[in-house]
Every structure is written in C-alpha cells, then in structure tokens.
Amino acid sequence: xxAGTFTPRPGAAPVSRMILAQTALETRMLLRNGxxxxxxxxxxxxxxxxxxxxxxxxxxxxxxxxxxxxxxLALAVMSTAFTGQAIATGFDRRYGILxxxxxxxxxxxxxxxxxxxxxxxxxxxxxxxxxxxxxxLGWSPQGDPxxxxxxxxxxxxxxxxxxxxxxxxxxxxxxxxxxxxVFLLLLxxxxxxxxxxxxxxxxxxxxxxLPISALSHGLREVLQHGAALPWADAAVLAAWSVLGLGAAxxxxxxx
Numbered sequence: 001x002x003a004g005t006f007t008p009r010p011g012a013a014p015v016s017r018m019i020l021a022q023t024a025l026e027t028r029m030l031l032r033n034g035x036x037x038x039x040x041x042x043x044x045x046x047x048x049x050x051x052x053x054x055x056x057x058x059x060x061x062x063x064x065x066x067x068x069x070x071x072x073l074a075l076a077v078m079s080t081a082f083t084g085q086a087i088a089t090g091f092d093r094r095y096g097i098l099x100x101x102x103x104x105x106x107x108x109x110x111x112x113x114x115x116x117x118x119x120x121x122x123x124x125x126x127x128x129x130x131x132x133x134x135x136x137l138g139w140s141p142q143g144d145p146x147x148x149x150x151x152x153x154x155x156x157x158x159x160x161x162x163x164x165x166x167x168x169x170x171x172x173x174x175x176x177x178x179x180x181x182v183f184l185l186l187l188x189x190x191x192x193x194x195x196x197x198x199x200x201x202x203x204x205x206x207x208x209x210l211p212i213s214a215l216s217h218g219l220r221e222v223l224q225h226g227a228a229l230p231w232a233d234a235a236v237l238a239a240w241s242v243l244g245l246g247a248a249x250x251x252x253x254x255x
Contacts, residue, residue: 018106019114026118030084039183040079040126045133048072051193052137062224069134069141070219071192076126077152078190078212081119081159083183089115089167090175098254108254116160123156142226148219150229154237155215161244162211168252191216211240 030036051057052065092098101111131139166175188194190212196204207213218233 019110022114023117027121036084044072044076065137065139066224069139070223071216074215075192077155078159080122081156082163083179086163086166086179087176090172094172141223143222147222147229151218158211158237158240161248164248186212
C-alpha cells in the first residue's frame, strides 16, 4: 500500500454530479411537502374525477373525460412549474437558502437547472398518475406522443420562467398569495375545465394568448382530435418561454 493511498483530494465534485444531487434533494423536498402535493397531485386528480363523473359543464360532443384530460394535464404542468416552484423558490430566497447555495461550489445556473429538472421529474409522475386515472374513466387519447411531449416541455419552460420571475422579484408572502390567485384565475379562464367558447369573443381573444390556454388547447387538439403539433399554440408557449426566462434571468434577486 503506497503512502499516498489515503491522501485527501479536496475540491468540488463535477457539476453534473452536483446537479443530480441537488435535483434529487429538490424532488424529495417537493414530494414531502403536503401543501405542494395538494396543489400538484390531489387537486388535479379530484377535478378530473369530479368533472368527468358529474355532468356539471357542457364540454360538447363526446365523453367529458376526452375534453377534460388534456386540460388537467396542462393544469398539472402549471401547478408544478409555476405555482409550486414560485412558492418554494420564494421562501428559499426569504430564508437565505438561495444565498447560501449561491456561495457554495454549485453554480447558480446549475441550481436553477436542478430546480428545472426537479419540476420535470415531478411532472412525469403527475402525467403518469393522471393518465392512469383518465384511462380508468374511459379516456381515449389520440395523436402523436412526441407532439404532446413538445407541448409539455414548452409549457414547462413558459411557466418555469414566470414562476422564477415572480419568486425572484416579490416577497415570499406576496409570491404565495399571487401564485395561488393566478392558479385559481387561470383554472377558470384558461380553458382547463370550461371551454373557451363559453366566454365572450372579446374576452376569448385575450384569454387565448395566455400560456395555460395555449397549452390546454394544444394538448386537446392532439389528444382529443388527433391533430399534428399545433404550431400556433406552440408559438404562444415559446414566446412566453423567452419572455419569462429572459426576464427571470435579468431581474431575479438572490437575497
């Protein structure tokens, strides 16, 4: 055995390993948080079951679940990438966690990458759970899975940018209130469970430009009607992604 066998080798781990470790930590923290589970899993699941089983809203021809499932998937993305991430990051910032992590060997961009990967892991679990529930309720999905994946990724980028922008510019309490308020407003006015045709034309033309409306409509076009990737909806989501992530990168405050 050589003399240098147990010589310490101080230094930071590779960035990729740090990102994976931080992603695992962020995901565990999210899944252990009862309030976040209520927002990301329980509420979307209950809405899917309730509005599919009870004829409360006229969703047009066909089974209600065929209309509702794509909208609930969009809601799940928003709840995790926007509402949940905004609230969690806002309180991390308030308690100085982001400041401390920013001073660690983990680069700040890598921390944001880990948070984004944690969101994606959670969304995979959400989509799998909601798909099983919807299939049990008689859902008959159509379309190309790659188009669905593209829309979900664009929606995640759009909502993540907006969530980080809110968390990085507002106080934690304001973020908590604003994120939940936006969640409720977009749940009603984003085409998730209420068809956009129910709104006046002037209002509908504005609502259709929202990221939740574009994601709901795009997923519905693919999964309910078997259409190809709806480029108009994808363009709206891409525009929100650029605006949100760009503004968050520029205005985010770590303290």
